[in-house]
Amino acid sequence: MKLTKLVFNNYRCFGPTDTTINISDLTAFIGNNSSGKTTVLSALRKLFGNFKITKSDFHIPLDKSPEEITEGNFYIEAYFEFFEEDSEGLDEDDYGIAQYFENFIVDHPGGNPYIVIRLDANYEKGSSPEGIIDFKYHYVVNKGEEGLKPISAHDRNKIQVIYIPAVRNPSEQLKNATGTILWRILNQINWKESDKEKINKKIDELDKVVAEQSGINIVKKVVSSSWKNYHNDSRYNEANIKFGSSDLDNILKKLEVEFTPTHTEKAFKVDDLGDGLKSLFYLTLINTLLELENEAITEIKNRVSIEERVLNIDPPALTLILVEEPENHVSPHLLGKVIKNLNNIRNRNNSQVLITSHSPSIIKRVEPTEIRHLRIENGTTIAKEIVLPEKQDESFKYVKEAIKAYPELYFSSLVVLGEGDSEDILIPKFLSLYMDDLDTVGISVVPLGGRHVNHFWKLLNQLNIPFITLLDLDKEREGGGWGRVKYAIKQLLENDVVRSELLTLEGGSILTEDQLENMHTWEGYEYIGGWIDMLENYNVYFSSPLDIDFLMIEKFLEYYLMTLEKNEGPRIKIIENEKQKRIHELTDEEKQSTIYQDRIKSDVTRALKEKGGNGHTYTKKQKELMIWYSYFFLNRGKPVTHLQALNYIADDVLQANIPDVFKNIADKATLLLNIEE
Template sequence: MYISKLNIKGFRFFNDNFTLPLNKGLTVLVGENGSGKSTVIDSIRLLLGEDEYNRSGISLNDFHRPFSVESARPVANIRIDCIFDELEGPEQIAYLPWLKPSNVNQAELHLEAINKEDARGRIRKNMWGGTSRRGIFEWELVNSINCVYLPPLRDAEEKLNSYRGSRLARLLTSLNGSGDEDKRLEEKVKEQNNELLSDPLIKSANGLIKKCLIDSVGEILGQDVSIQFSEINFNKIIHQLRLLFFPEIKEGEIPREAFRDLSENSLGYNNLLYLATIIAEMEAKNYVSTTSLKVLLIEEPEAHLHPQLQTRLLQYLQGAAEENNIQVIITTHSPTIAAAVGLDPVVVMSSSPLSQERKAIALTNCGLDRKTKFFLERWLDITKSVLLFSKGVILVEGISEAILFSEFVKRVLEQETLEDYGISVVNIDGIYFKYFMQLFCGYKIVEENFESCDNIPIRCVGITDCDPEGSNIGEGDGNNIDGCKNPQRFLVHDLRNHTSNCRLSINSKTFEFDLALEGNNLAIMNLALENITETDGDIKKRARIAKSMDWRSTTSCEKIVEALLLLKRIEKKKGEFAQELAMLLKSEDEPDFEVPSYIRDAILYVTGKSN
């Protein structure tokens, strides 16, 4: 049993019906700030009655108000619904009032809140299970669901220390199950108390306190006293326990006095101890009940953890969710986490800045065939997974384009940057555009019938080389691509005809060659070549001459010859050349440099300045 679908309407960010698909094990919600990830978590908390962090419930501020000058009135009600899926025999019996008549493997839970306070200043809520709201609602069913929430700024040290209701006490209560361990633990503590009381020092202190009481009020009005090492009631014993740590795991038993208080530990490792205690508690509940749903909600699990620990933690959570039948739902801003778990758990949340329309897209619903999925899971590392958090994506073939692109953008957008638009440049190290664009285009690229599928609703553009046959330079201009060897060239027309979300922009030959043909670019490009050439030979001498020429006054044939010569000379050091050229373009002198039209068009498209 797990929550397979969540519907939200009128709650905070979400005005219209918002539907979120959820996985049986791990679901990772990624997306930019303001996409509604925390609102999703809070809606689940409201529905399942999670209150560990003393949430007071729904307030008037929770009712959606449109960002509109004409009308900013809040909506009349909030509606949150969820579908539970894959209920088996015992679960169908336990949650019988919530079952769907049309499908006994599914159950429903609903919450509705009216935008009106009662006499006590509370918002009236109504909850019901199943399809009819008229039946008697059994709160025991909601209370049987074990929902735990970890906020983004959690105090792990406090939650693991000794106090009533601590996480450690909850774990021990869960392990106790039927209560068979109560008497055994109580007897041990009782024996320790008796042994302590027989110590002369303790007996002396106890007798002295008793004497002072008698002296002060007399034997008739006085009270007897007894020093005790600890409470002997099971519940009070476990509430006094606290967790200690040792900074490494060693073979053999570590002396107890070597362990330290959590206040001496790092914030990151305390977070890991906290998570481990919660997972252990949920695992312990498997021995108590097989019909209780266990839901773990975690916001920003990356808090205070370096990348290797983030990866290891998420892989652990993914395994623990499957092994212990726990539904884990996390939100994250970490590309490391987004890259660590594969594509299946990832749901991208996005919003349109103009319409405020919000969508949740499960990557597995984006029409990924087996080959595409395998490819993306190998390539979506920490540097490339930033595309899941962006408002737009530019895909480039190699390191040269990636290094220079920010300088091109400043020239096209007049000193604005891609960061101003929330757009990321991703180097895909090749021409694998169809695999990445499958996430954004909205149709199955590998099929000829152009079947539609889900997509991340942001713009994506690719920058690629024509690589023409022989001397067919100039034929790959974005429209006439017949002379190109590039096997991805079919995407140029396919994307333009079947989606408004993706484009592939293609040049006439290669990146550096096309740069060289524009305006007087050959001058500064030869200056870059001169700077990276160590020996004072023919290459450096020719570059010194070429950097001083006015290439605007030369013929196109002369430019092509010089561009081909430059391309040959930087063939084995394109990355170094791009780095030097980027430094020259970034200098305060603002050198004369023009951006090729195919790159300019791509920048204008992805920023929404053109179609």
């Protein structure tokens, strides 16, 4: 039995239109503060945890104040299924089937049976601040009000919730008091009468040993003598000092958990643990409880008699573990263990896990398909799933792993997509010249560009997160130039950009499908600038003419040369039998030599790659730069080279000579984020 879907209507931040959220065995709710993550968990506590319904649970429209609301209503529906969709046979031993069989719904012949449990609540303004609140729990057996059937407290109690708050105190849960986890664990033990007699006998023996101690005897006599001076009631004549009560419940209340071995002879108590270990031990208690409940279910399925059972409870059919911010107080290297343990819990037949988180370290350990992204739009919460390419698509694995590698994009106000590591260093540097703190404004630079960029556009569009993309123009490289422009246009069309807006030419004609398909064969680059300018309207930019690395040495070569040691740099032997000279030390006359010109041709071929052009669309100076491009970025690590050069470039020099594309990206980022200059 598993929870598969939640439906909200007018509950807290969820508006009057039904909001449906699909639930998996482990579901992670992410989003900015006050986006509705905790609201989802609170709904399950209202449904199955007997938590009080208050005025604040009713949705308040954006254009209303609480004082203006005279009446309201909300409902929450929880859908539960009992069999896997792809299972070949039915699990006839499923513990939950027997509990809820009479209330099964089947949508079509051969369909998967399920149940729906619904909470309806109504509010009317009254004389008290909270007003008049009425609520009812039902099964949904058909559509409409006539399809509601009252649910018994027993049936509702068969679905339990355990809420683990963001601030966790396992010490409270280790007290054997009603409602604590330890109480629930100990309450499951089937204490036989023979066991109770043995325990009482041992306690009596201990009391006798303690009473024989001479010091205790003296204390006992003094207390009894003094006690008689204060009353005459024969029922309480003697005052004894005993080890403890023989009542089993009172004995169990004295149980504690200790940790050994320690660096001292004294055992550690839970309160001695650090916050991180306390948080982990809290989860350990949950796992223990679920394991015992699973054992109890097994005993019931195996028809073990009540007298012979180790556990004497009627366990819940399903336990929902609600965890707020599992990353709290836990060091990063232990977060993997936290998720691993939560996955162990979710794999049980009798439990599921729902978590909320702000931590990329947690989110990257969760499958993207199990993430639910929440955001506030016009005063109400919108919930979205993460949609990946089809599994058979070659891009599925790449996109899935890339999303897991850069989970910060989920929490961003703006995402800048780049081609690779160079963009990851350079884009933040240039943007920082125009805004104080990228983290404060919520900008994430994510190197996810390339041939799968359309999938990331779809994801960010779906999550309603604005984004900017910087691609390499790769002029004269295979697939570059007009091919890159064509690629960007086709991806925009796949993301529902209106064709007539995107492909309207001067004079009003629209580029035909055949013309677009053949764009990569167009010769000459006289008009490519106009297309690049047009794509910037759709937040797509190009590092021109080649890529971001070439763009940097074209603007700041002298600072990249500063990173060279005395004997570093590309070398060439101009005259036969003469010692090699470094390229940047050649005279103008030496640069006219055939050997130098051949070197340029060689490095142009290397930079433009095997199936690329001969560099005829590049200027003489640009072709000479291909030597340095090959040296700095094809022979050495790109990130290190850029970081070393940036150390020599003052911010005012960088801003004064900033390539236009970065200035345009900074302007667009400021516009998208509504940042005042």
